[in-house]
Amino acid sequence: MKILIIGATGYVGSHVATAFTEAGHDVAALTRPGGGRSPHRPVTGDLADPSSLTAAATGYDLVVHAGAPLGEAADLAGVDALLAAGSPLLYTTGAAVLGSSPADEDTPPDPHPVAAWRPEIERRVLAAGGRVVRPGLVYGHGGGLVHGLLTGKAAERGEGVYIGDPGVRWPVVHVTDLAALYVAVAERAAPGTVWHGVGETARLDAIAAALGGGSASSWPLEEAEAELGPLAGLFTRDQQVSATRTRDALAWEPAHLSIADHLRTGRE
Structure with a gap:
């Protein structure tokens, strides 16, 4: 085409x-x-x-x-x-x-x-x-919000950070x-x-811990909003998004099924 x-x-x-x-x-x-x-x-x-x-x-x-x-x-x-x-x-x-x-x-x-x-x-x-x-x-090859925001925050604070309460899940x-x-x-x-x-659903606090060498803490929503504006609230939205139909109908088979392992091992 x-x-x-x-x-x-x-x-x-x-x-x-x-x-x-x-x-x-x-x-x-x-x-x-x-x-x-x-x-x-x-x-x-x-x-x-x-x-x-x-x-x-x-x-x-x-x-x-x-x-x-x-x-x-x-x-x-x-x-x-x-x-x-x-x-x-x-x-x-x-x-x-x-x-x-x-x-x-x-x-x-x-x-x-x-x-x-x-x-x-x-x-x-x-x-x-x-x-x-x-x-x-989206993550991998040094791009996206993981690299552009969360990795930088982990380096700044000396541990991983997630916004708001623990346990929030995101499709990745x-x-x-x-x-x-x-x-x-x-x-x-x-x-x-x-x-x-969607390759998997991952907890944002688990992503933060992987970036922080095993430790992570909450970035209070009010503080995050002061820096990020409305985008901060998106990180508090617990989501379970299925891609089952997409995988089955299109024979799409994601190869990367653990963002936490990916971040811990430093793979691309």
């Missing part, structure tokens, strides 16, 4: 672009003027300029949006511009669109405020026959497993479907 990747220079997007290339697809990368360089063929466009996206996304067998969210207005305008191109769209939202109760691929969204507009994005993509991937907390996925899921969705998933990128 001829595929355009949005976010190909980012953490998730770069792994997704590599996975599609290794699977034999013809990959191009949306490239912002003056932005980062990708090893893939550049196509000029900018998520911050929705008017540039329709022309950039025209003529592809698939457009994969794995770029970072920019905010409600920009994200909604961007998805409308991409859909106007007429190329099939595979869009990334995330487990933050789901609530605290057990959820599967059919569970109605109950988003955290930091993702309040993403259910509407999902609705528009699915109504147009696109597909949606909801990753959990290794970035290479997630990249393989995008290829599986592109090659085997029906239009108008939602898929969950």
Whole structure:
């Protein structure tokens, strides 16, 4: 397939672009003027300029949006511009669109405020026959919130930290497993479907302990909010997100099934 990747220079997007290339697809990368360089063929466009996206996304067998969210207005305008191109769209939202109760691929969204507009994005993509991937907390190869936030906090405090009460669970996925899921969705998933990128459910205090050499303590929510804003509250949302249907229907088999072991052993 001829595929355009949005976010190909980012953490998730770069792994997704590599996975599609290794699977034999013809990959191009949306490239912002003056932005980062990708090893893939550049196509000029900018998520911050929705008017540039329709022309950039025209003529592809698939457009994969794995770029970072920019905010409600920009994200909604961007998805409308991409859909106007007429190329099939595979869009990334995330487990933050789901609530605290057990959820599967059919569970109605109950988003955290930091993702309040993403259910509407999902609705528009699915109504147009696109597909949606909801990753959990992504880790591996030195990226994501684990590396960007939790590892730094552990180094700063001399022990791992989690926000709020112990026992909160999150869906997590290794970035290479997630990249393989995008290829599986592109090659085997029906239009108008939602898929969950979850390798396991892990306790955030266990992740913190793995980062802290076996010790971890709570970062009070009020203190975390003062530094992180609304994002801090997301870390207190206990989630059990199933990917059973995704695994069974797409024959997706994550290879990384213990983030705690991964962090303790320093694997990539």
